[in-house]
Amino acid sequence: MLPLSRVTRRYGDTLALEGLSLTVPDDTYVSLLGASGSGKTTLLRLIAGFEAPDQGAIAMNGQVIDAMPPHLRDIGFVFQNFALFPHLNVADNVGFGLRHRAVSPVANAAEVNDRVRAALALVGLDGFGHRAASAISGGQRQRVALARTVVTEPRSVLLDEPLGALDANLRARMCDELRAIRERLKISFLYVTGSETEALTMGDLVAVLSDGKIVQSGPPDVLFNRPRNADAARHLNAWNIFDTRALDTTVPAPQMAVRFEQIGIATPGRAPRGHLSLPARYLAGEFNGPTALHFFRAADDSLVQVVEHLSQPRLPAMTEGDNYHLHFAPDLAREFPGAP
Amino acid sequence: MTAVMTDRAATDAPSPAKGRRQSDKRRALALLSPGILRMLLFMVLPMCIVVHVSFWAQITFAAKPDLTTTSWERFLSTPTYLAAIWATLRVWVIVLVATLLVGYPVALFIGLFVRNKTPQTKLLVACVIPFWTSFLIRVIAWRPMLGTEGAINVILMKLWIIDQPLTFLLFSEFSVLAGMTRIYCVFMVEPFTFMLGRIDPSVIESARDLGASFWTIFRKILLPLSLPGVIVGAIFVSVMVLGEFATAASLSGRKVNLLGNIIVSQVGSLKWAFAAVAGVVLTVINSAVIALALLVVDLRNEM
Numbered sequence: 001m002l003p004l005s006r007v008t009r010r011y012g013d014t015l016a017l018e019g020l021s022l023t024v025p026d027d028t029y030v031s032l033l034g035a036s037g038s039g040k041t042t043l044l045r046l047i048a049g050f051e052a053p054d055q056g057a058i059a060m061n062g063q064v065i066d067a068m069p070p071h072l073r074d075i076g077f078v079f080q081n082f083a084l085f086p087h088l089n090v091a092d093n094v095g096f097g098l099r100h101r102a103v104s105p106v107a108n109a110a111e112v113n114d115r116v117r118a119a120l121a122l123v124g125l126d127g128f129g130h131r132a133a134s135a136i137s138g139g140q141r142q143r144v145a146l147a148r149t150v151v152t153e154p155r156s157v158l159l160d161e162p163l164g165a166l167d168a169n170l171r172a173r174m175c176d177e178l179r180a181i182r183e184r185l186k187i188s189f190l191y192v193t194g195s196e197t198e199a200l201t202m203g204d205l206v207a208v209l210s211d212g213k214i215v216q217s218g219p220p221d222v223l224f225n226r227p228r229n230a231d232a233a234r235h236l237n238a239w240n241i242f243d244t245r246a247l248d249t250t251v252p253a254p255q256m257a258v259r260f261e262q263i264g265i266a267t268p269g270r271a272p273r274g275h276l277s278l279p280a281r282y283l284a285g286e287f288n289g290p291t292a293l294h295f296f297r298a299a300d301d302s303l304v305q306v307v308e309h310l311s312q313p314r315l316p317a318m319t320e321g322d323n324y325h326l327h328f329a330p331d332l333a334r335e336f337p338g339a340p
Numbered sequence: 341m342t343a344v345m346t347d348r349a350a351t352d353a354p355s356p357a358k359g360r361r362q363s364d365k366r367r368a369l370a371l372l373s374p375g376i377l378r379m380l381l382f383m384v385l386p387m388c389i390v391v392h393v394s395f396w397a398q399i400t401f402a403a404k405p406d407l408t409t410t411s412w413e414r415f416l417s418t419p420t421y422l423a424a425i426w427a428t429l430r431v432w433v434i435v436l437v438a439t440l441l442v443g444y445p446v447a448l449f450i451g452l453f454v455r456n457k458t459p460q461t462k463l464l465v466a467c468v469i470p471f472w473t474s475f476l477i478r479v480i481a482w483r484p485m486l487g488t489e490g491a492i493n494v495i496l497m498k499l500w501i502i503d504q505p506l507t508f509l510l511f512s513e514f515s516v517l518a519g520m521t522r523i524y525c526v527f528m529v530e531p532f533t534f535m536l537g538r539i540d541p542s543v544i545e546s547a548r549d550l551g552a553s554f555w556t557i558f559r560k561i562l563l564p565l566s567l568p569g570v571i572v573g574a575i576f577v578s579v580m581v582l583g584e585f586a587t588a589a590s591l592s593g594r595k596v597n598l599l600g601n602i603i604v605s606q607v608g609s610l611k612w613a614f615a616a617v618a619g620v621v622l623t624v625i626n627s628a629v630i631a632l633a634l635l636v637v638d639l640r641n642e643m
Contacts, residue, residue, distance in 0.1 A: 050545055070548045077549040083542035087564045100560055101551025145546075152550060 001026060002156055007056035009042055016042040018212040024156060024188050029179060031203030032192045033235050039212045040192040044158045048077045071102055076149035076157040080164055082141045084133040090144050091116050091129030097152035119151035122181060139170045156188040175201050196237050200224060208232045230336050233257045240304050247276050253335035260307040262332045265315050266325045277327035280304055282318045296326060394616035403612040411613040428582060428599045435581045436574060438521040443528035451536025464533060467526045479590050482519050486510040511593025519587045524580055528573035535569030571637045578629045582622060
């Protein structure tokens with residue numbers, strides 16, 4: 001267990017983290033979803049011990065670790081830019097922690113070699129040990145960075161957008177491999193990402209970080225289907241958020257959210273009876289392969305997105321610049337209480 | 341149809357890549373030629389002349405172009421001159437180690453602990469501020485520091501640490517070493533700081549995260565990654581210290597004779613052939629030192 005309670009971190013006048021509380025359970029893949037600048041990296045740096053919180057406490061297995069220097073924390077960190085040691089080859093990079101850690105270093109060269117070989121096999125890099133760290137591809141570097149961290153068997157591993165530097169194909173494959181590797185190791189991964197797809201695919205638990213606070217955390221399906229507030233919904237990139245006043249309804253909540261694919265489109269005045277509707281101007285459509293994404297501008301200038309699955313077409317033919325009525329059944333909407 | 345026509349055009353026309361390569365080569369040669377010309381005229385040619393003159397016959401106040409090895413024989417058989425070679429090498433090694441010991445912590449601080457570029461630049465500029473005064477002033481300024489009634493002796497005596505002034509401080513090998521270390525230290529600091537500043541901070545953080553203590557990180561990461569900076573700094577310092585004569589002349593009280601001092605005094609008494617011999621010996625030592633340094637680190641790969 002790695003609980004963080006009311007952690008605050010300031011940089012000058014900027015509040016990077018504001019009273020953040022989060023618990024990383026044992027043997028779990030936790031995804032931390034947040035936009036750039038939301039404090040994701042700061043949070044990881046606090047847990048790893050590169051920085052200390054201004055307020056609050058970080059504990060590990062019941063012991064507060066705020067005063068503990070990073071090299072004694074037993075927490076692995078996989079950097080966004082991998083941060084391999086440029087002057088060492090792959091095997092020496094992976095073996096660095098075993099050989100040179102301050103606490104119980106492994107002196108036996110044969111044991112180091114065996115464990116390095118096993119770690120490289122785990123990440124699918126058998127036989128790459130002799131290569132220079134600067135002479136391998138981006139995806140391989142990412143694996144070396146991961147192997148270098150997990151070979152020391154840390155209690156948890158923090159991953160700072162480790163797939164950001166990879167191309168889309170490799171990213172999808174590494175997603176699966178990271179999950180598989182974690183399941184074999186039975187340790188916790190705290191995986192920071194700005195991509196909702198990665199967060200939802202990989203996490204056993206997804207936490208949404210917005211403006212230095214966790215706005216919601218839970219299993220991916222619960223989070224995706226039932227976001228608890230507008231902040232969480234916005235990060236999932238699947239929900240339109242409406243100001244309730246624009247919708248001609250008596251619902252007291254100030255904001256409502258509807259999924260992109262649950263909005264219907266009708267010519268003005270033809271919205272089904274009982275549906276909530278709002279007028280909007282059609283801006284443009286985007287063809288994405290299996291789906292099409294349509295953009296509308298509502299009267300209050302907000303942007304509304306509508307998704308159509310092209311295998312089951314359901315939308316009428318539309319002309320850019322024309323006005324339509326967007327409508328949805330009231331029971332499909334999530335209502336968000338509190339300030340917008 | 342189109343494909344066939346393109347194929348023919350491609351085989352007939354000269355290869356664009358080949359043309360580009362040739363024009364690149366021509367341009368490189370054109371850009372290099374002023375430098376090469378200058379080196380040939382003002383370095384290679386004079387060096388050949390110096391070697392040639394070292395074999396001339398020396399008469400009292402002139403050298404005649406009759407080839408002989410007399411000057412070489414005299415140089416290599418006179419204890420004073422052999423001692424000068426030895427003194428030059430000894431001073432070089434000690435000053436090199438001293439600049440390293442004094443410079444490394446400074447470079448470590450500026451390059452590693454001051455991560456912000458603006459204060460980093462300011463500190464580096466502060467290191468060269470002493471260069472705003474003349475070299476001679478910087479050397480002579482050591483006299484009121486080290487003399488028998490100089491600052492150090494006065495302070496030590498006032499503090500009752502010594503009751504007699506320390507005489508080895510000035511006009512000794514010690515004062516030469518202190519003066520040179522102080523003057524050449526900055527040439528060690530700058531390339532070193534540059535290399536340390538280029539180390540990605542996350543590389544150091546990841547080493548910490550993997551459990552390494554600061555001392556281990558220093559030995560296993562910082563030292564190897566900054567080695568090219570050490571070598572560049574060492575080359576700077578070596579070249580300058582090996583050819584030094586002014587510091588020794590003004591701080592040693594004639595007790596330390598370096599190869600540079602011999603060249604100066606021989607040229608002063610118009611012993612051209614003999615000065616040339618000392619010059620050739622110095623050049624050989626210099627080249628050997630640089631070759632040695634370049635053997636340690638392949639600078640082309642590292643910079």
